[in-house]
Every structure is written in C-alpha cells, then in structure tokens.
Amino acid sequence: MADFDGKVALVTGGGSGIGRATAIAFAREGASVVIGNRNSSAGEAVVKAIQDDGGKASFLRTDVSLQDDVKALVEHAVATYGRLDVAFNNAGIGGAAGPLADQSADNYDEVMGTNVKGVWLSMKYEIREMLKTGGGAIVNNSSVGGLLGFAGVGIYSASKHAVMGLTKSAALEYSAHGVRVNAVNPAVIRTPMAEGLAKMRKIKPDDFSAVHPIGRIGEPEEVADVVLWLCSDKASFVTGTATCVDGGFTIQ
Numbered sequence: 296m297a298d299f300d301g302k303v304a305l306v307t308g309g310g311s312g313i314g315r316a317t318a319i320a321f322a323r324e325g326a327s328v329v330i331g332n333r334n335s336s337a338g339e340a341v342v343k344a345i346q347d348d349g350g351k352a353s354f355l356r357t358d359v360s361l362q363d364d365v366k367a368l369v370e371h372a373v374a375t376y377g378r379l380d381v382a383f384n385n386a387g388i389g390g391a392a393g394p395l396a397d398q399s400a401d402n403y404d405e406v407m408g409t410n411v412k413g414v415w416l417s418m419k420y421e422i423r424e425m426l427k428t429g430g431g432a433i434v435n436n437s438s439v440g441g442l443l444g445f446a447g448v449g450i451y452s453a454s455k456h457a458v459m460g461l462t463k464s465a466a467l468e469y470s471a472h473g474v475r476v477n478a479v480n481p482a483v484i485r486t487p488m489a490e491g492l493a494k495m496r497k498i499k500p501d502d503f504s505a506v507h508p509i510g511r512i513g514e515p516e517e518v519a520d521v522v523l524w525l526c527s528d529k530a531s532f533v534t535g536t537a538t539c540v541d542g543g544f545t546i547q
C-alpha cells in the first residue's frame with residue numbers, strides 16, 4: 296500500500312517547479328491531488344500528466360493572495376474528494392532583485408501578498424477542514440532565505456522569515472489538535488524561479504553549484520521527497536521544524 300492511499304493532498308503553486316514535482320509525487324503515492332495555481336494552463340497540464348499516469352488530480356485557478364480564491368480552493372478539494380488530509384503551501388515569487396533602498400512599495404506588497412498572506416490564508420482554510428476530520432499535516436515552503444539574510448533579495452528573505460513565524464505559531468496552536476505544521480527550506484533548486492535568478496546574474500543555474508557543500512544544485516523531486524515524508528505518518532512526532540533541503544548550504 297502506498298503512503299497516501301485514500302488521502303487528499305492540496306498543493307499551491309503546483310503548476311511548476313517544486314510544486315509540480317510534489318503534486319506528481321503525492322499522486323504516485325496514492326493521494327487525490329488538488330492543485331491551485333495562478334497560471335491555469337500550467338496547473339491543468341500537471342493534472343493531465345497525473346491522470347495520464349493513472350493518478351487522481353483536479354485543478355482550480357487560484358491566486359493565493361486573495362482570500363476568496365483560497366477559500367474556494369479548499370472548498371473545491373472537499374467538494375471533489377470529500378476531505379483534506381495534507382497540504383503543501385508552496386506558491387511563491389522572488390520579486391524584484393536589488394538593494395532594499397531601491398525597492399518599490401508595489402514589489403513589497405506583491406511579494407508579501409503571495410509569500411506571506413498566501414501561506415496564512417492557505418493555513419486558515421486548510422486547518423479548519425483538517426480539524427473537522429481529526430487532523431492532518433501541513434508543509435509550508437520557506438527557503439534558506441527564511442533562515443539567513445540575503446543581500447539583493449531582502450524583501451523575499453523577509454517574506455520567507457515570516458513563513459517560519461507562521462509555521463512555528465501554527466504548530467504551537469494546532470499540534471495538540473492533530474495538525475502538524477512544518478516548513479521546508481530549500482537552497483537553489485532547478486526550477487523556472489532559479490533559472491530567472493541565474494538569468495538576472497547572467498549565469499546558468501548550475502553555476503550556483505559551488506555555494507552548496509554537496510557540490511551541485513538540488514532537483515525539485517528532492518524537495519518533494521522531504522515534503523512527502525513530513526506529511527506522512529513516519530514524521531508523526533515532527534512539528535514546527537525548519538527542514539533544510541539545501542545540500543549543506545546553511546551549515547557553512
């Protein structure tokens with residue numbers, strides 16, 4: 296029997312990169328997967344890939360920074376598959392790069408809206424559903440930028456620190472009620488977001504290899520494996536943690 300047989304998993308930002316890999320991994324392990332993504336064609340393509348592989352998946356266009364969208368996404372999960380057991384709050388954006396004093400208020404609002412408000416709204420509606428069925432597990436996608444400062448992406452780093460605050464506080468409030476809440480903290484992972492970061496610096500994603508003691512960048516599937524473990528019963532005594540998936544980046 297697969298780890299997630301009969302379970303319902305929600306993935307925000309499941310149309311690309313780490314979210315895409317995690318949605319596919321949940322489906323392969325038996326879960327019915329609900330994908331919320333701002334970009335419809337990308338989200339629908341992942342649903343098709345899962346269905347072609349024999350899995351169960353459904354998509355609803357969602358902007359996680361909008362309360363009504365997030366509420367509708369969780370309602371869609373319950374209406375389609377009857378319950379919600381696990382969630383990966385992954386949708387995130389990098390925003391504009393550059394020194395803090397040069398950043399615009401619009402960029403601040405956009406990054407905080409998706410990366411922080413989006414994670415809070417997602418947990419708000421997911422937790423309400425999970426409490427109805429006796430519990431569940433949530434993983435929020437932070438970053439090594441949620442643990443360390445990063446020159447040139449200060450607003451992004453602040454948003455990912457806020458994800459850690461939300462994760463720890465939710466774990467304190469809901470772990471005793473059966474909802475475990477953890478974070479993953481990836482370093483550079485081979486996704487369109489990392490490609491964008493590399494392009495801005497006029498380098499290739501693999502040029503980031505040297506900053507990781509392990510000697511390479513990460514693959515989205517390597518983050519997905521950790522998310523699935525954190526959402527599984529094998530992690531039954533794990534809550535409120537920052538889980539580095541970073542090739543040793545943060546031990547330097």
Ligand SMILES: NC(=O)c1ccc[n+]([C@@H]2O[C@H](COP(=O)([O-])OP(=O)(O)OC[C@H]3O[C@@H](n4cnc5c(N)ncnc54)[C@H](O)[C@@H]3O)[C@@H](O)[C@H]2O)c1
Nearest residue numbers: 308310311312313333358359386387438483484486487488
């Ligand atoms: N790639 C990395 O190196 C890396 C490292 C650390 C953390 N992360 C985090 O991982 C998460 C996923 O990043 P990725 O690298 O897979 O990026 P990606 O750009 O490949 O995927 C992000 C997905 O989120 C969706 N999205 C963006 N804003 C949204 C919104 N407001 N509502 C709904 N969907 C939205 C996009 O459409 C896209 O499908 C992000 O939170 C990111 O900060 C990535």
